[in-house]
């Protein structure tokens with residue numbers, strides 16, 4: 008729905024009386040450039056300003072794999088996508104409505120990968136048109152002509168030249184000029200924008216902050232005087248205080264809030280920024296970020312700290328996760344609490360370091376040799392990233408086992424507003440009882456029903472014992488008898504059953520029964536829910552179910568699935584399509600969740616697994632749902 | 644303060660700990676295994692220093708030598724092959740009140756755990772590390788270790804080992820922040836005890852290599868040193884307990900060493916045919932990572948709340 012109001016006043020010789028403000032409820036903007044030109048900073052700021060105005064937002068960073076890819080390179084495009092809505096936004100949306108490009112090659116990269124709305128407005132730096140290198144001029148005009156031919160609204164503007172009117176090095180300031188333009192074009196609050204720029208450059212000198220503020224204002228004024236369109240995205244009033252963070256900041260805040268006192272890590276994209284944030288603030292709550300010599304050491308340091316009574320977390324991504332696996336087995340066997348966060352990226356091996364994938368679910372559940380039961384949770388939203396950590400710490404300590412929290416590259420850098428957490432003392436675990444132990448206390452006093460036992464912490468008088476990764480008896484001694492191993496394995500496994508009994512059945516979105524059920528986990532929730540909502544409006548019988556606990560799984564999931572004619576899991580990990588070349592029912596490989604569900608519930612779960620390295624778009628899910636529904640109607 | 648309160652004190656002054664307090668189950672090492680002597684020396688040290696058993700943590704890797712913590716009456720952590728050091732670091736970083744010891748085999752420390760060994764020297768955290776160097780893989784039944792001398796026949800090198808052994812003393816002496824390096828042999832209990840005692844009293848990371856006999860797999864390998872006391876070069880230093888008369892009567896090759904001199908230490912460590920026994924190098928005042936990273940103060944619930952609210956404010960969007 009769009010409404011139009013007239014704006015009054017004449018500016019810079021541009022007659023803005025003829026311009027209308029078009030009111031939008033949902034729109035997608037991108038900024039693309041060469042790496043290092045600050046497109047992400049501008050876009051993240053634009054998103055934060057919008058969130059602060061009460062809008063729903065979702066951001067996706069477009070990150071090249073190299074720090075300095077060659078300039079003017081379609082594959083090396085760096086940038087950001089921002090979806091802004093009147094209401095809450097849960098995913099990156101489908102089509103681009105407006106794109107700002109610092110060069111035409113970055114734009115080409117997006118044309119190849121993203122969907123442009125036929126009416127997409129393109130704002131393009133035109134300094135290339137007069138470049139001394141004729142081949143650049145040729146490339147530029149070729150792309151420009153193509154865009155015009157395809158019917159896009161292209162606005163060529165001399166970005167760098169305009170910036171040069173205000174600062175000595177216009178190359179560095181273009182991004183803030185663009186931010187100013189966008190603030191005008193989308194009727195953003197300039198005061199908020201100025202505050203946001205000051206925050207974004209808070210580690211820089213006042214002179215740099217001032218220059219950026221000048222550019223912001225200049226961009227705003229220029230757009231006002233020179234562009235013939237303007238939008239507003241009215242926000243629906245919200246009566247709750249909210250915070251806007253990306254997923255990694257939410258994880259870091261969760262770590263701070265959980266009372267954990269050690270975060271041991273080794274740098275790896277896209278997990279590292281958790282520790283960047285945490286390193287600045289963790290000491291204020293008595294914690295420390297320790298950068299180890301490798302991921303193995305990081306995991307070992309975390310285990311050592313947890314064993315000594317100071318619960319610890321280690322944060323990593325795929326390759327690091329692989330390295331930690333032997334130690335995960337140790338934590339499971341020795342029953343040492345540990346929180347491990349895996350911000351997934353594309354795998355295997357170095358894979359797609361900056362891109363999203365949900366390929367580690369099975370690897371996380373089954374990561375180490377032998378039977379090593381551990382809890383696996385997945386954050387579905389940015390807010391979830393915060394609360395999952397609080398839950399994870401509690402579970403790790405109560406159940407004396409590793410708790411794995413899965414996030415991914417989409418959540419890591421995406422920003423979203425959510426209700427401001429209300430501080431609670433319960434977030435922090437109560438102090439561990441350190442009093443001398445009663446005579447006869449043993450380290451693994453397993454409850455035969457639940458497998459739970461009380462921990463003994465070094466320093467405690469009367470409790471001296473040796474932890475071992477060898478099979479052991481209740482008093483912690485190396486087990487030599489066959490029954491001892493059988494029993495202790497059973498107790499460690501029982502802990503998962505005990506936890507499972509306390510989990511709530513997840514809620515179905517849509518009807519409790521019907522034609523098609525779409526299952527998902529992790530960051531794809533927003534896109535799946537949006538697709539399902541659209542189709543339900545059309546009257547189609549489709550519902551969705553999103554899982555946060557992947558191990559153990561709550562009761563009732565099997566029953567829900569059985570109430571639908573067809574069930575499909577939608578995931579960002581590899582799966583064979585059933586009609587692929589030489590693919591048969593006997594060799595077809597299912598995506599991670601589908602395989603788990605099929606094995607546990609004996610339901611013929613279909614699967615839609617893709618590994619494009621892109622967040623899921625609702626339209627893609629929508630199309631697949633239609634195809635699946637059509638299959639039911641054929642078989643019925 | 645949340646989690647464990649390390650400032651909580653118990654009055655130990657009334658208690659006297661005897662050797663039995665540091666003993667646990669009977670060791671299952673082969674008879675004649677040099678690990679027994681190391682165990683005895685360490686238990687004596689704990690008794691002499693009156694370390695409350697619950698305040699000591701022995702962390703080990705995997706191997707014959709890594710069974711060590713099981714035989715101590717203290718806390719222990721028998722971890723994974725090669726990973727004893729980072730686990731011990733995790734303990735020490737958050738529990739400065741605990742006395743941390745690390746026991747490793749030569750394969751544990753100098754093969755699979757090499758990265759951790761190098762970095763542990765550089766972190767220079769307050770703990771005592773003992774490498775039980777039997778120059779062989781004992782636990783897995785006689786495979787070559789990085790410290791196995793050239794030409795020795797093992798199960799993986801039936802034609803003899805191919806390379807010169809790794810010199811862990813000179814390697815350690817080459818790492819930044821190194822602050823204590825000593826060498827001992829388990830068959831001279833007096834020096835072994837003295838070296839471990841000084842290592843324990845040292846501020847920072849003390850690295851002690853103990854040459855340890857494995858009669859089961861390499862029964863004769865240390866014979867040149869056992870048969871010829873002159874091949875053992877005893878290092879004395881001004882701070883050390885004077886040598887006993889009986890020791891002096893057997894070991895005549897005594898060198899006055901200035902442990903502050905790293906060049907001399909490196910030279911001593913590089914000798915062939917002669918083995919230095921004693922403290923090669925000791926530096927004072929080298930920064931300790933665990934002290935640099937110590938939490939500056941106890942955090943109250945109010946401080947915790949404030950720190951969080953400050954961050955929430957940074958990201959706040961207020962209702963409107």
Ligand SMILES: Cc1ncc(C[n+]2csc(CCOP(=O)(O)OP(=O)(O)O)c2C)c(N)n1
Nearest residue numbers: 705706707708724748749750751780781782
């Ligand atoms: C990851 C891993 N690889 C290999 C082993 C097998 N393993 C156990 S102990 C050991 C070597 C033991 O030699 P050393 O460290 O010198 O100790 P020693 O038994 O001689 O005291 C090996 C290879 C293991 N436990 N874990």
Ligand code: SF4
Nearest residue numbers: 672673676707781857
């Ligand atoms: S095999 Fe060697 S090192 Fe192992 S216990 Fe026997 S003698 Fe000691």
Ligand SMILES: [Mg+2]
Nearest residue numbers: 748749779780
């Ligand atoms: Mg050995």
